[in-house]
Every structure is written in C-alpha cells, then in structure tokens.
Amino acid sequence: MMPSGIFPFLLVVYTVAQLVFPLRTRVPMWNSIWQVVTAHSPSFYHGYVGDIFTSMVKVFQDIAWTICFVVSGDWLIDEDLKQSTRHVWAHSFWYKNVLIPVICLLPLLFRFNQCLRKFLDTGKRFPHLANAAKYALSQTVTLFGAFHPLYMMHKDPNHHGVNLFQVR
Amino acid sequence: MGMCAVLGLWVCWDCVWGYVRDGYSTIGGRTAFPVFRACGGLLILQWCWSASVFIWTRYRVNYIYLFDFDPRIVSSPTTLFNEAVDNTLFFLVIMLLYYKVCASSSGGCTDFKLVESNCFSSNRNHYSYQTRPELTKFQT
Numbered sequence: 568m569m570p571s572g573i574f575p576f577l578l579v580v581y582t583v584a585q586l587v588f589p590l591r592t593r594v595p596m597w598n599s600i601w602q603v604v605t606a607h608s609p610s611f612y613h614g615y616v617g618d619i620f621t622s623m624v625k626v627f628q629d630i631a632w633t634i635c636f637v638v639s640g641d642w643l644i645d646e647d648l649k650q651s652t653r654h655v656w657a658h659s660f661w662y663k664n665v666l667i668p669v670i671c672l673l674p675l676l677f678r679f680n681q682c683l684r685k686f687l688d689t690g691k692r693f694p695h696l697a698n699a700a701k702y703a704l705s706q707t708v709t710l711f712g713a714f715h716p717l718y719m720m721h722k723d724p725n726h727h728g729v730n731l732f733q734v735r
Numbered sequence: 736m737g738m739c740a741v742l743g744l745w746v747c748w749d750c751v752w753g754y755v756r757d758g759y760s761t762i763g764g765r766t767a768f769p770v771f772r773a774c775g776g777l778l779i780l781q782w783c784w785s786a787s788v789f790i791w792t793r794y795r796v797n798y799i800y801l802f803d804f805d806p807r808i809v810s811s812p813t814t815l816f817n818e819a820v821d822n823t824l825f826f827l828v829i830m831l832l833y834y835k836v837c838a839s840s841s842g843g844c845t846d847f848k849l850v851e852s853n854c855f856s857s858n859r860n861h862y863s864y865q866t867r868p869e870l871t872k873f874q875t
Contacts, residue, residue, distance in 0.1 A: 574833035575767035581825055582774050585818075592808050612802035619780070626776030632769040646766055646837050654766075 572642030579637055606680035608688065617681055620674040627670045635662065668713040675709065678702045739820055742827035749834060762834045771830055778823055785815035 587593055602609070603616045620627075635656050636642060656662055682699035686692065746762075762768060789812035791798040799806050810818075 571833060571836040572767060574829050574836065575770040578770060578774055578826065578829045581822075581829075582777065585822060592810065595805065595808060610803055612804075615802070623776065623780070626773060626780075629769045629773030629776060633773045636767065636770060642767065 570643050571646050572644065575633075576637060576642045579633060603677055603681070606677065606684045609681040609684055614678075614681060617674070617678045621678060624671050624674060627674070628667060631666055631670055632657070668710070671709050671713065672706055675702050675706045679706065736816075736820055739823045739827065742824065742831070746827055746830055746834075749831070762830065765834070765837055767833065771826070771833075774826055778819070778826055781815075781819045781822065785812060785819050788812050788815055 599613065599616060603613050603620065606613075609617070636654070639654075639656055641654055679699055679702040682695045682702060686695035686699065689695065762771070788798070788810075790796075792812050798804070799809055
C-alpha cells in the first residue's frame with residue numbers, strides 16, 4: 568500500500584522543480600542568492616534579499632527538516648507507528664544543537680558580512696558599521712537564546728537540547 | 736484565484752473546524768506538517784513578491800532599474816500571479832489529499848474519493864483553455 572508520506576514527497580519534488588525551472592529566470596535568482604551568501608559587492612537588491620532572509624529563519628528551519636525527512640526515508644514510514652520510532656534524526660545532537668542554531672545565525676551572518684563589505688567598498692562608517700554592529704548583536708542574542716540554560720529551565724531537566732529552536 | 740480561495744477554505748474547514756467540532760487532530764498534528772509549512776512559507780514569499788511587483792508596476796516605481804535586473808527576463812505581475820496560483824493549487828490539493836489519507840487511515844473523515852474527484856475536475860477546468868485547444872471555441 569502507498570504510504571501517506573508520498574504526498575509530502577510529491578510536494579517536495581514539485582517545489583524543487585519550481586525552484587530550478589524555468590532556467591531562464593531561476594539561474595539569475597540563484598546567482599543573486601549566491602552573491603548574498605558570499606557578500607560579493609552587495610548592491611541594494613542583495614541587501615533587500617538579505618533582509619528577506621533574516622525574516623525567513625522559520626522557513627529555513629522547516630526546509631532543513633524537510634531535507635532530513637526526505638533523505639532519511641521517513642516519508643516511507645507508516646503514520647500509525649509510535650512517535651518514538653519516527654524522526655530519530657530530529658532528536659540527535661547535530662540537528663538540535665548544531666544545524667538549527669546555525670540556520671538561525673546564517674542570515675544574520677550574511678547581512679553582517681554585507682555591511683562589512685559595504686564599509687570596505689565605500690569607506691563610510693555610518694551607516695555600514697552601525698548596521699554591522701546591529702547584526703553582530705543580533706547574532707549574540709540568537710546564540711544566547713540557543714545555548715543559555717536559562718531558557719531550558721522549564722523543560723525536562725535531563726534534556727540539554729536547544730528547545731527554543733526545536734521544530735517538533 | 737477563486738479555486739485557490741475555495742481550496743483554502745476547504746483546508747481551513749477540514750483541518751481547523753473539524754478539530755473544533757469533533758475533536759479530530761488538525762493537520763498541524765500530522766507527521767509531515769513541517770514539509771507543508773516550509774513549502775507554504777515559500778508560497779507566501781512568492782505571493783508577497785508578486786504583490787510587490789504589482790504595486791511597483793501600478794505606481795510606476797522603476798524597480799528594474801533600482802534592483803539592476805535584466806529587463807529581458809523580468810516577468811510581468813500577471814505572470815507572477817499565475818505562477819503563484821498554480822503553485823498554491825498544487826500545494827492545497829496535496830495538503831488535502833495527505834490530510835484525508837491520514838484521517839481515513841486513523842478513523843476520521845473518509846471523503847478521500849471526493850477530494851480525488853474534485854482535484855481531477857478542478858485540474859481539467861483550470862488547464863482547459865491553456866492546454867486543450869479544442870475548448871477555446873467556447874471562450875467568448
């Protein structure tokens with residue numbers, strides 16, 4: 568019998584196809600994203616895209632969850648199985664304490680790099696260095712929220728994961 | 736867009752109202768819900784970008800110049816909205832199918848066949864004039 572996970576899998580395949588085709592418009596889009604990631608001579612548009620990325624942390628977390636869901640083959644497992652037998656990777660150290668905090672940090676890091684690059688290109692301390700300081704502070708706040716035990720006190724005392732960023 | 740609205744209403748009705756009325760679990764409680772959340776987030780981004788381009792075009796903001804776009808590959812707002820509608824339709828249909836299959840396997844609603852037949856008919860209606868030239872004679 569066909570597993571119910573085939574439907575999310577179909578949606579993933581369709582979404583990936585939409586992100587790749589048509590090449591005429593998608594190649595420039597991915598080039599722009601690459602320039603945002605590398606902070607290579609950022610223009611107004613790259614700053615705009617970087618700002619959008621900082622608002623899409625939750626979506627990026629879900630995309631990471633989706634990639635793990637598809638790659639691990641969990642979409643083939645029946646829905647009626649017990650919760651404990653599903654998504655073992657979602658409770659692993661590398662996912663909760665490494666991947667999810669990194670995903671939270673990366674958009675801020677991209678904007679931070681862009682601000683520093685703009686400062687190097689133009690030599691103007693304001694507003695580029697001020698913006699860089701803002702994003703550096705944001706990264707500190709994110710790291711604090713991810714790893715400070717204060718935010719885990721209300722959770723299971725035997726659990727040392729990053730509960731703030733746990734998807735499910 | 737009307738079909739998107741109807742399907743969206745259907746999703747809301749089944750996934751939210753079903754929970755309020757009968758105590759069935761919502762689609763948010765399903766295993767693969769983050770997959771739909773991820774694709775839904777990308778869809779919202781596509782809708783927002785389409786709306787932005789529409790407003791910029793409507794009020795003559797030269798975003799092509801501001802963003803350093805290549806004018807030869809810039810899509811019109813209508814094209815962007817059409818793509819967003821197609822993707823939203825696929826998303827909502829898959830979401831409904833997934834929810835119904837899960838609900839029927841766990842003893843909940845069992846109108847999976849209804850969803851399947853409606854999806855087929857809506858697909859025929861939506862793509863009729865684009866892909867079926869024999870129907871264009873009815874277009875007035």
